[in-house]
Structures are given as structure tokens and as C-alpha cells.
Amino acid sequence: MSTAEETAGDEAQPWGEVTPDAARRLLVAAVEAFAERGYHATTTRDIAGRAGMSPAALYIHYRTKEELLHRISRIGHEKALEVLRTAAGSEGTATERLAEAVRSFVRWHAGQHTVARVVQYELDALGPDARAEIVALRRRNDATVREIIEEGVAAGEFDVPDVRGTTLAVLSLCIDVARWFNAAGARTPDEVGALYADLVLRMVGAQK
Amino acid sequence: MSTAEETAGDEAQPWGEVTPDAARRLLVAAVEAFAERGYHATTTRDIAGRAGMSPAALYIHYRTKEELLHRISRIGHEKALEVLRTAAGSEGTATERLAEAVRSFVRWHAGQHTVARVVQYELDALGPDARAEIVALRRRNDATVREIIEEGVAAGEFDVPDVRGTTLAVLSLCIDVARWFNAAGARTPDEVGALYADLVLRMVGAQK
Numbered sequence: 495m496s497t498a499e500e501t502a503g504d505e506a507q508p509w510g511e512v513t514p515d516a517a518r519r520l521l522v523a524a525v526e527a528f529a530e531r532g533y534h535a536t537t538t539r540d541i542a543g544r545a546g547m548s549p550a551a552l553y554i555h556y557r558t559k560e561e562l563l564h565r566i567s568r569i570g571h572e573k574a575l576e577v578l579r580t581a582a583g584s585e586g587t588a589t590e591r592l593a594e595a596v597r598s599f600v601r602w603h604a605g606q607h608t609v610a611r612v613v614q615y616e617l618d619a620l621g622p623d624a625r626a627e628i629v630a631l632r633r634r635n636d637a638t639v640r641e642i643i644e645e646g647v648a649a650g651e652f653d654v655p656d657v658r659g660t661t662l663a664v665l666s667l668c669i670d671v672a673r674w675f676n677a678a679g680a681r682t683p684d685e686v687g688a689l690y691a692d693l694v695l696r697m698v699g700a701q702k
Numbered sequence: 703m704s705t706a707e708e709t710a711g712d713e714a715q716p717w718g719e720v721t722p723d724a725a726r727r728l729l730v731a732a733v734e735a736f737a738e739r740g741y742h743a744t745t746t747r748d749i750a751g752r753a754g755m756s757p758a759a760l761y762i763h764y765r766t767k768e769e770l771l772h773r774i775s776r777i778g779h780e781k782a783l784e785v786l787r788t789a790a791g792s793e794g795t796a797t798e799r800l801a802e803a804v805r806s807f808v809r810w811h812a813g814q815h816t817v818a819r820v821v822q823y824e825l826d827a828l829g830p831d832a833r834a835e836i837v838a839l840r841r842r843n844d845a846t847v848r849e850i851i852e853e854g855v856a857a858g859e860f861d862v863p864d865v866r867g868t869t870l871a872v873l874s875l876c877i878d879v880a881r882w883f884n885a886a887g888a889r890t891p892d893e894v895g896a897l898y899a900d901l902v903l904r905m906v907g908a909q910k
Contacts, residue, residue, distance in 0.1 A: 531743075532743055533740065534740050534742075534743035655900075659894075666882060667875045669878065671874070673822065673823075686867075689864055692863075693871050699904060
């Protein structure tokens with residue numbers, strides 16, 4: 495469960511590009527409310543109240559509650575894709591790039607676990623158009639990881655009988671960090687990232 | 703999103719021990735409602751209505767909405783633990799038992815994905831006592847998998863630098879099947895189970 499303090503710290507980060515300030519504060523408040531009570535139990539009045547604004551002020555920036563969820567989901571997926579693509583496009587072997595992709599994707603899901611939970615668990619609440627857009631972003635995430643694995647197989651670095659299935663499992667493993675990660679727990683995001691990079695290199699049979 | 707038909711098929715299974723019939727129907731209806739709208743957006747009236755009963759009839763079996771969630775969560779966790787312990791206690795090497803544990807745990811999370819989602823995502827909605835009971839069941843799940851991995855390391859079958867972290871990752875990988883699994887998708891529960899058993903044996907460095 496996120497607290498106002500966490501939201502101000504870790505959770506504020508992905509919304510840097512959202513302007514004006516009031517629109518950004520409403521997104522942060524919506525993430526917090528959706529994470530605590532679920533999308534359907536949250537009203538636009540709740541969100542405006544958490545942001546210290548009136549419902550009328552909310553409607554200047556977002557026409558509906560769904561628009562808030564859509565915006566959160568789009569930014570969340572775009573940031574995750576950016577993290578993966580940066581790793582995929584870096585210098586180095588497929589082994590090095592896959593390890594870096596896993597480390598950074600895990601760090602993102604651990605650091606932004608409240609945002610990631612909302613994005614993952616409330617996907618069914620989006621209308622058909624918004625959902626189609628998000629599904630397309632998710633396919634690009636998949637493709638980014640799949641391409642690194644395919645390159646590793648082609649280069650003889652990896653041994654992967656089922657590339658699609660293994661890609662799915664690698665992404666699933668990293669995404670689920672958002673479910674169990676606890677900032678007060680035994681492992682830091684960096685430590686989980688390092689452990690998971692090692693486990694994923696084993697999954698793809700990377701040469702040591 | 704579960705449909706009434708799915709609920710009558712796949713989802714009805716774990717509740718076999720719940721009697722009388724009305725109490726069981728209410729649990730099935732609660733799982734469906736929580737999965738569709740979230741715990742906080744669901745009322746006991748909604749649940750009774752889905753089960754074709756009056757709110758007063760619901761209160762004969764469950765005093766509160768939280769009691770329904772607690773019952774669902776306890777049965778869900780007990781079934782998952784049973785599945786793991788059966789695999790752990792079977793004949794065979796640690797490699798064979800770990801593969802069987804993963805196959806059956808994955809099949810459970812794929813087949814019962816609606817129940818598993820409710821159980822995983824609504825954990826924070828439980829009160830302190832109910833939550834403590836569920837956390838204890840989760841620790842027993844962890845311990846069951848950790849013991850197989852420790853036995854495999856001791857027998858020289860596995861090479862695992864971080865047993866606790868690897869156990870966490872193995873369980874997380876299997877649990878997250880409930881998030882993405884789609885009964886209309888490309889892979890059956892058995893196929894996902896076979897793929898994941900292979901990936902997990904790689905994660906623990908099992909000798910081929």
C-alpha cells in the first residue's frame with residue numbers, strides 16, 4: 495500500500511513530463527487511490543480530494559476516470575519500453591544486453607511497484623481503444639526482449655528451444671517483482687536486478 | 703475477466719469441500735465479483751445477487767465481505783500448498799520433484815487464474831489476523847520449494863548460489879501465470895507447465 499510519502503519520492507518520478515503541475519498531481523493521486531482501493535471503488539471526487547483539488551478542477555485536465563487510468567497506463571508502459579530499448583540498443587554481446595535489460599526492467603518494477611501494479615492489474619478496466627493502444631505497447635516490449643534472445647541464439651551465445659515462450663517467461667518474471675517487492679524488505683532493487691539477470695542468463699543457456 | 707460459464711467449470715473445482723451448497727455458491731459468486739470489480743467496489747448485496755440469493759441469506763453463511771475474501775484466500779493457498787507438497791513428497795530425485803512441483807503449480811495457477819488473481823491482488827484487503835494466517839501459509843509454500851532446491855544442492859544435482867532468492871523467483875514466475883494466462887490463448891496449462899519446468903531446471907543449474 496503506497497503512502498503519501500512514498501508517492502512523493504519513488505512514485506513521482508515517471509510523471510516528470512506531465513504538465514501543468516495540477517495534471518501531474520492528479521495522476522499521482524490517482525495511482526495512489528487505484529492502488530489502495532482499486533479502480534472501480536475510486537471516484538474522481540476521491541482523486542481530486544487526494545490532490546487537494548475540487549472535482550471541477552479535475553475535469554479541466556481529465557474528462558473521465560478512465561482517461562486518468564489510460565494516461566497512467568500509457569506513461570507506465572512507455573517508460574518500461576524506454577528502459578528495455580535503452581538496454582537492447584546498448585553496446586555489447588546479446589548476453590550483456592539481455593543482462594542489462596533484465597537489471598533495468600527489474601529496477602523499474604521494484605522502484606515503481608505501485609504504478610506497475612495499477613498498470614498491470616487494472617488493464618481490463620480500459621475501454622477497447624485505450625486497451626488496444628496499451629496492448630500494442632506491450633507487444634513492443636515483448637519484441638524488444640525477443641530480438642535480443644534471437645540475436646543471442648543466432649550468435650551461438652544462447653541455447654533456447656522455445657524463444658517465444660522464454661521471452662514471455664522472462665518478462666513475466668520481471669513484471670511480477672512489482673507484486674512482491676517491498677521497499678522495507680531484505681533486497682534492494684539493484685540486488686533483485688543482479689539476481690534476476692543471473693537467473694535469466696541461465697534460462698537462455700548463456701555460455702559462461 | 704471470468705464469465706459465469708468459466709466459473710461453473712474451471713473455477714468451481716477448489717470449493718468442493720465447502721458446504722452447504724449455498725455457502726459454496728456464494729464463494730464462487732464472490733470470486734467472480736472481486737475479479738471483475740475489485741474487492742472494495744463489491745458489496746455483499748452484489749455477491750448475494752450473483753448467487754441468486756438475498757443479502758439476508760448471505761449473512762447466514764458469512765458475517766462480512768472480509769470473511770468471504772479470507773475463506774477464498776485460505777482455500778486458494780491451501781490448495782496451492784497441497785499441490786506443491788504432493789510434488790515435493792513424491793518419489794524421485796530433486797530434479798524430478800522440482801520439475802513436478804513447477805508443472806503442477808503452474809497448472810494450478812493457469813487453470814484457477816481467476817481465483818489466484820483475487821487471492822494475490824486483494825491480500826492487502828484482509829485484516830491483520832486473517833493476513834497473518836495467509837502469510838504463514840505462503841511461508842510454507844516457500845519452504846516446500848526451498849527444501850527441494852536445498853536437497854538438490856546437497857545431492858550435487860543443482861548449482862544455486864542464492865537459494866532463498868532463487869526460490870522466490872521460481873514461485874514468482876509460476877504465480878504470475880495467473881496474471882497473463884488466457885484460456886483462449888496459444889498454450890494450454892500443461893504446455894506452460896512443461897516449458898516452465900524446463901526453465902526452472904535451467905535456473906537451478908540442474909545436470910542434464
